[in-house]
Amino acid sequence: MKVDNRLLAVTQSLRREIASAKPGLRLPSVRSLMKEFHVSPATVERAFAQLVSEGLIEPRPGQGTFVRETPAGPSEVVDLSWQSVALGAAREDGGFFEASLTLPPADGLILNMGYLPPDLQASGLLAHALRRAAGGVDLWDRLPIEGLQSLRAWFSREIGNGAVFSPHDVIICNGGQAAITATLRALVPPGRPILVETPTYTGAISAARAAGLEVIPVAMDENGVRPELLEDAFQQTGARVFYSQPTFSNPSGVVTSIERRAAVLDIAAEARAFIIEDDWARDLDLTGNAPAPLATGDRHGHVVYIRSLAKSAAPGLRVAAVMARGAALARLKVARASQDFFVAGPLQAAALAVVSAPGWKRHLKAACAALIERRDILVGALREEAGDCVTFQVPTGGMHLWLRLPDHVCDVALAADMARNGVFISAGRAWFPADPEGSFLRLTFAGHPTTLVEGAKRLSQAIKHKL
Structure with missing residues (x-):
């Protein structure tokens, strides 16, 4: 079995920090670990996913990743490290997909949903x-x-x-x-x-x-x-x-x-x-x-x-x-x-x-009309706030806008930064089965118009700050 030494280095470093840390300690960010170990965001995400699967850490959307709180009881040291050997190499990279299924906080500006929001559902x-x-x-x-x-x-x-x-x-x-x-x-x-x-x-x-x-x-x-x-x-x-x-x-x-x-x-x-x-x-x-x-x-x-x-x-x-x-x-x-x-x-x-x-067709017609309106709101806000910092094609269906970022702006790091500031977007890397051809974001335009406008404003400011 081929060993990824860079992944191993990140994972072992985090294990050492977790072993000496108190429950609830916030772990280093994706960006800081990338700089420290000279690795890609995907490698850091895989390390986090491994430790989550072992029950050692827990991600908290909008806040970061923390050493997992342990239930009160006898102070017995639990060692689950044997499971990594028993299970062997993972057959899937659960980091990105698991993150996409995590419900963001209700008070966040949510632009990463994959479904119609409650006000557009049947x-x-x-x-x-x-x-x-x-x-x-x-x-x-x-x-x-x-x-x-x-x-x-x-x-x-x-x-x-x-x-x-x-x-x-x-x-x-x-x-x-x-x-x-x-x-x-x-x-x-x-x-x-x-x-x-x-x-x-x-x-x-x-x-x-x-x-x-x-x-x-x-x-x-x-x-x-x-x-x-x-x-x-x-x-x-x-x-x-x-x-x-x-x-x-x-x-x-x-x-x-x-x-x-x-x-x-x-x-x-x-x-x-x-x-x-x-x-x-x-x-x-x-x-x-x-x-x-x-x-x-x-x-x-x-x-x-x-x-x-x-x-x-x-x-x-x-x-x-x-x-x-x-x-x-x-x-x-x-x-x-x-x-x-x-x-x-x-x-x-x-x-x-x-x-x-009879109401099904009416529902679809109303949902599509709302999606058109909200798509145009997000497109207009991005054009006004981001200018030519991002490029995209206006979609004729679905509920997503695919943004290309400047190549030197890391989509994974940007998405993590935005989440810490209450704006939830999807890093484009998750949609590439191999190395991506650039840096991308997926934004969902199905949300409430005020969310779209404010989210576009904050995102555009963050991108411009990185230029």
């Missing part, structure tokens, strides 16, 4: 639907692995072309992340390569690494993944799966062009490979001009299609669908069953009631 529809579903006695019984037939039929119709997937080709999952995880397990054996766009969804990177896969990045431009690089990657690596978000890619917001979509399908067919199409923001099309899903152009089973409701309804609606045909579908059923058997019946019934209600 809360009323969900509450009404769930009350009705809870009374369905049969829904509490054991359900088919694939999910409720009526909900599967809705997902198959929603793709926009009934000839692509039938209800029998649909499997209901506990949210988009669970669908991605099951699909990777079904299609890619451990140790094998998987191609991904770069940058790409950090949850997919984390799931692939947790499954023991080799993540191979393929560069994008403003028109989507570059076909010549994708073709070369298939040939050079022998990969048989490509994970893609061709519509409103997270984090960049890029929409793959019509010409590129045809090319990607042809390349996958030539390589006899699968494309996992993660259509995460189909309901958050802010112009109404998004291309049809990649799957609608596939006739020979190369596209495995994933769509979730959590982004457009509410994060608590952990309902998604994965669609496939042939042997891929059979393997997905096995992977899905071994993961968590089936999605709770009342939740499936509530999801169906929400998307079938």
Whole structure:
């Protein structure tokens, strides 16, 4: 097993400090450790993640990282260091992904969320639907692995072309992340390569690494993944799966062009490979001009299609669908069953009631109108406050703005500094499976307008201070 000596040096130094420290002591910042050990932010984050997993330290959003408070009791020295040897090398870098799932304090300026905020969620529809579903006695019984037939039929119709997937080709999952995880397990054996766009969804990177896969990045431009690089990657690596978000890619917001979509399908067919199409923001099309899903152009089973409701309804609606045909579908059923058997019946019934209600379309229309307004507010505030210190493209869907920083401004250090000052943003490094091509931030424009304006002002001041 290859040892990262730089990571080891940082981790051992922190262990020594923790051993002699009182509980509650604040540890050195990411930036100070970077300077002291001449390492990257990612190395420091990995060291912190290791110590968090051992129960030695605890991150406190907006405050820093602290030696963990121990419960009162006998003063017994607990040694958990043996676990590192027993577990071996980590199969995923949990630092960035775990941080993205940590809830920031309610009084912070939050620009790093991945879902609609409460005021834009379909809360009323969900509450009404769930009350009705809870009374369905049969829904509490054991359900088919694939999910409720009526909900599967809705997902198959929603793709926009009934000839692509039938209800029998649909499997209901506990949210988009669970669908991605099951699909990777079904299609890619451990140790094998998987191609991904770069940058790409950090949850997919984390799931692939947790499954023991080799993540191979393929560069994008403003028109989507570059076909010549994708073709070369298939040939050079022998990969048989490509994970893609061709519509409103997270984090960049890029929409793959019509010409590129045809090319990607042809390349996958030539390589006899699968494309996992993660259509995460189909309901958050802010112009109404998004291309049809990649799957609608596939006739020979190369596209495995994933769509979730959590982004457009509410994060608590952990309902998604994965669609496939042939042997891929059979393997997905096995992977899905071994993961968590089936999605709770009342939740499936509530999801169906929400998307079938007359108010669902009104909810989507209102949410998209609010997102357009808030996107433009954030864009205007950044242009006024930051000027040409940052560059970005205005997205036509989704809820994220992808900022490029001056190359000498470290995104991880900047995000940590902002969090200590009550502004929560996402460092772009987390969305790159390999070395990033520059320094980036992902900002979510779904928040309240006052948060967006004040957050943009403070962020712009911090960037200018580093120039």
